Amino acid sequence: MGGRSDEQLVRDVRGGSREAATELFTRHYRGVWKAAFAIGGRRSLADEAAQETFVRMIERIDQYDPRRPLRPWLQRIAANRVIDHLRRERRDRPLEEAAERIVEWDASEAGAGAFVERMARLGTERRAVIVLRYGLDLGPAEIADVLGVPVGTVNSRLARALTQLREEVDAHADGG
Amino acid sequence: MQTEAEQVKQWIYLVGEPTLEAEAFALQATLGAVTQGGSQPPRRAFARRVPVLVAIALLLLGASVVALADIGGLFSGAPAPLSVKQALQNGSRGPAWPSSRIVADKARELVRTHTAKGDLVLWIAPTSDGNLCLALQHPGERRLSPACIRPDEPGGRIEYAVDVPFRASKADWRSIWGRVPRGTATLALGFSDGTTQQVAVSKGFFIAPLGTRSPNLLVAREASGRVIARQRVAAAYGFTQGRVMMFRADGSPKVTEAGAARVLIRQSTWAGELTLSTAPSIYGGPCQWVTIGGTKTGFVTCTGSLDQAHPLQVALTTSGLHDHFVWVFSGYLPNDRFSGVRFRFADGHVVTLRPRAGWVLYGFPPFTMLREHRPLSMDVLATDGHVVHHESYASSYTSTFGTFLLGRHGLRMRGWVIEWSKTHHW
Numbered sequence: 001m002g003g004r005s006d007e008q009l010v011r012d013v014r015g016g017s018r019e020a021a022t023e024l025f026t027r028h029y030r031g032v033w034k035a036a037f038a039i040g041g042r043r044s045l046a047d048e049a050a051q052e053t054f055v056r057m058i059e060r061i062d063q064y065d066p067r068r069p070l071r072p073w074l075q076r077i078a079a080n081r082v083i084d085h086l087r088r089e090r091r092d093r094p095l096e097e098a099a100e101r102i103v104e105w106d107a108s109e110a111g112a113g114a115f116v117e118r119m120a121r122l123g124t125e126r127r128a129v130i131v132l133r134y135g136l137d138l139g140p141a142e143i144a145d146v147l148g149v150p151v152g153t154v155n156s157r158l159a160r161a162l163t164q165l166r167e168e169v170d171a172h173a174d175g176g
Numbered sequence: 177m178q179t180e181a182e183q184v185k186q187w188i189y190l191v192g193e194p195t196l197e198a199e200a201f202a203l204q205a206t207l208g209a210v211t212q213g214g215s216q217p218p219r220r221a222f223a224r225r226v227p228v229l230v231a232i233a234l235l236l237l238g239a240s241v242v243a244l245a246d247i248g249g250l251f252s253g254a255p256a257p258l259s260v261k262q263a264l265q266n267g268s269r270g271p272a273w274p275s276s277r278i279v280a281d282k283a284r285e286l287v288r289t290h291t292a293k294g295d296l297v298l299w300i301a302p303t304s305d306g307n308l309c310l311a312l313q314h315p316g317e318r319r320l321s322p323a324c325i326r327p328d329e330p331g332g333r334i335e336y337a338v339d340v341p342f343r344a345s346k347a348d349w350r351s352i353w354g355r356v357p358r359g360t361a362t363l364a365l366g367f368s369d370g371t372t373q374q375v376a377v378s379k380g381f382f383i384a385p386l387g388t389r390s391p392n393l394l395v396a397r398e399a400s401g402r403v404i405a406r407q408r409v410a411a412a413y414g415f416t417q418g419r420v421m422m423f424r425a426d427g428s429p430k431v432t433e434a435g436a437a438r439v440l441i442r443q444s445t446w447a448g449e450l451t452l453s454t455a456p457s458i459y460g461g462p463c464q465w466v467t468i469g470g471t472k473t474g475f476v477t478c479t480g481s482l483d484q485a486h487p488l489q490v491a492l493t494t495s496g497l498h499d500h501f502v503w504v505f506s507g508y509l510p511n512d513r514f515s516g517v518r519f520r521f522a523d524g525h526v527v528t529l530r531p532r533a534g535w536v537l538y539g540f541p542p543f544t545m546l547r548e549h550r551p552l553s554m555d556v557l558a559t560d561g562h563v564v565h566h567e568s569y570a571s572s573y574t575s576t577f578g579t580f581l582l583g584r585h586g587l588r589m590r591g592w593v594i595e596w597s598k599t600h601h602w
Contacts, residue, residue: 029202033199037191
């Protein structure tokens, strides 16, 4: 079982194989969940988004081109789901709640704490662009597609996010 | 730019791990979609537990007894249809009220309110020992999760509960309902952004759909506008749906007073020390939460009060990270009415928990995940020793473990469980 490619497993899932679906899930769930968690910052959000991602994978398995790598496709769905959840929350919740900075990331790894703080300070929109660009290796056009914004907006958000990250690094260095 | 890219990649790798429980739910949903040909994804089981958990938020303070004749007015609404009676009957088979039963045949409509999604209906039924059970029915739902209260009027306080539909995959459909003090004509919900929502009161009860909003204040007024009751809304479990419950580094929820945590029960487990702690909520009333190895778990209850009207609240839950997974049983059992909880296992072993400050906590040893050691039943014992509630785990408990012991990670964990069991015994 373990030697089969994603492509072969996808074909088996199309044939209704639960075993193949379990293998795909086992291979990719954690990576997808981590991408969702990195963007959304909340475990509950990552849980929902990752679960929805795999259900959608099954629902849309016929639309997937098995010659293309599976993980980026899944991570893109997950990113979309997180962004959709956050959009809905921002629409429905009072502004002060929506602006609430939420960080549940694990900062226990040595040296990761400062970076976690910097990523938290970025805010969701800029963080999403950073994660999609440098974490998931999506191009600006693909990011624009995920976020539903023009490519120019993606580029400007990316530039501002990088500036902010570097300023934070500099400030951190200056502060000792 | 290479530096940022590498940093981000490394950070995503280290950002955290999903819980085994979340992974198991996701796998179930995925396989469900395969089985159903991808038509209807199953919902997380979390949502099904929510109505039971939020019922704990029902506040029952300052009661002043009224004549039973006054209760009659509550049963003047339309008789409940058979489907509601059956749902009430089924919904009452939980441990919350072991000493009484709902008389579902006498169920009536108490309050009905119209929403864009359909009608919200609050049903009321008496219990065999003279209490009242209420259940909010969301549009299109057949299952009900009744919360039972004493018939006493709430004195100067507003009693409330937050309810979430069984089928809600997201927390965008919550409602608040409850009972107001005598003489109340209107109720206002206050929100953190300064806005208010007026709610109609009928026969002393109210229903208000909330969506994703969470009120932080309730104000009951007479017809003249005079305030009868004004109280903060406790940060109950239901209000954390759709929002994150924030924790401090020591695992305590941030809605509790800092530095006020007190450990009620400790137990050593394979995943580290299991603790049940308590502290006052900043909104009033106590919070209880469970930590494992000093870190937070998903188990938190915050209520305005856990008084004698709630004779028993028990929960079997899962906590911990990958490779450090524990089944945890926790419960509230007032010492003056209950003497303990007894588990019987397939290998003949019996474990009896005695409440400490009204609470019990138990982390199941890992070998109880194996079929030959699995728990078979739970008995709740009254102070005189007789069994007031019996619950079998023959299917639910073991099938849940079966889920977690499937797949690549599950097989590894099963290996550890077996190895661990060779050197650890009762």
